[in-house]
Amino acid sequence: MQALVLDGINQPLQLRDVPPPSAGPGELLVQVHAAALNHRDVWIQKGQYAGLRFPCILGSDGAGLVSAVGEGVSADWLGQKVLINPGHNWGENPRAQGKAFTIVGLPEQGTFAEYLRVPAQYVHPMPPHLTFAQAAALPLAGVTAYRAVFTRAGLQANERVLVTGIGGGVALLAMQMAVARGAQVWVTSGSEEKIARAVALGAQGGINYKTEGWAMALAKEAGGPFDVIVDSAAGPAFAQLVDVAAAGGRIVFYGGTLGAIPQLPPAKIFWKQLSILGSTMGTEQDFAELLALVTEHQLKPVVDEVLPLDEGESAMRRMDNGQQFGKIVLQIMAQ
Structure with missing residues (x-):
């Protein structure tokens, strides 16, 4: 062969x-x-x-x-x-x-x-x-996205979601599945074209992360902070995700392309009752539930x-x- x-x-x-x-x-x-x-x-x-x-x-x-x-x-x-x-x-x-x-x-x-x-x-x-x-x-992107969004972050319908770095396979599937389950999803990217394409797929809106003060500007556009934030970059920008997380919010990340997360002010995390969650791949049950969701909503x-x-x-x-x-x-x- x-x-x-x-x-x-x-x-x-x-x-x-x-x-x-x-x-x-x-x-x-x-x-x-x-x-x-x-x-x-x-x-x-x-x-x-x-x-x-x-x-x-x-x-x-x-x-x-x-x-x-x-x-x-x-x-x-x-x-x-x-x-x-x-x-x-x-x-x-x-x-x-x-x-x-x-x-x-x-x-x-x-x-x-x-x-x-x-x-x-x-x-x-x-x-x-x-x-x-x-x-x-x-398979790989889908099960990673499913576990991050649902098994780990426990996304519910009508919650406000931020997916960073739209354009990659996991981020796109996380966005598509969250939209299918009735969430309001916003995205970030370094490309205006990718943001526009994400909106065409169901995102409410987005912002270029190269824009100064992008996180707070996006939260204002979205009408408030985010219940669930899905990230793959980590690094220095992670502190801004903490700032725009809602009280009781969940920040889940499955990658670290920007490196280590700098020191975070503890009060911002404990006072808002935040959950910061790591996630990778998924169980056989996660995979089966992924396929069921994709089939039910005819996601592509x-x-x-x-x-x-x-x-x-x-x-x-x-x-x-x-x-x-x-x-x-x-x-x-x-x-």
Whole structure:
């Protein structure tokens, strides 16, 4: 089969012929039709990730057709359109993943290949309203967004929500799901075009975070402080999120692209009864509930661009440059 192979740190992805996997006991073999990129792939390529092993096949997100089943797996799966839950072995504690937790695409081989073997428990029927490209754009970003917004922050209908850094896959899905559940959502971005596109998808409004005093200006525009704030940047700007959080508000963050959070005045947190929550990926229940929400509301992940597998390295550079709006997807099999 053909696959994109990463040979080492800061090496380009290379399209190669490699031996195809086979389905073992309890496993399915998925013919991957589309695979989506995540920042995780870029971090691995740059050596900024734990447990590196080379050569490896990256890719955590994929959708395709079941082409074979292993011992103990129903043949009813054969030919079904499926997507893959990329988070494996969460563990017994739903509040946090255990030490055995892994993500498809390292240490196990990933979805940037024509075939992938997967334990059957992590394979789900594809929501019928999605294309392969849209379905591939959903799993990692979707479960991360779902857990952050609902499992951790406990979003309720009619609450006021701020999603920072709109344009990335997680932020967009967090916004789309919050809107679907009846929340009023505002966004930030360094791009006026991305804010406008977010409004077209259901956001109430937004502001360019390069604007001086952006946080308080946005809270004024929104009609008050925010009940839930969803962030992926952390860093110095985090203090402004505390300022615009409502009493009893929840600030949940799933990334730290701007680095460490500076010292925060404790009184601002305890007097407003704030909850500051970390979140990453999600449980199998989170994933199942994500798919139920997406199906109920017919949500479609935003796809920025679909590129052929042999342009995988170009796709990685587009992801690294951060200019995308939505998910970058590789088309692996002809649709």
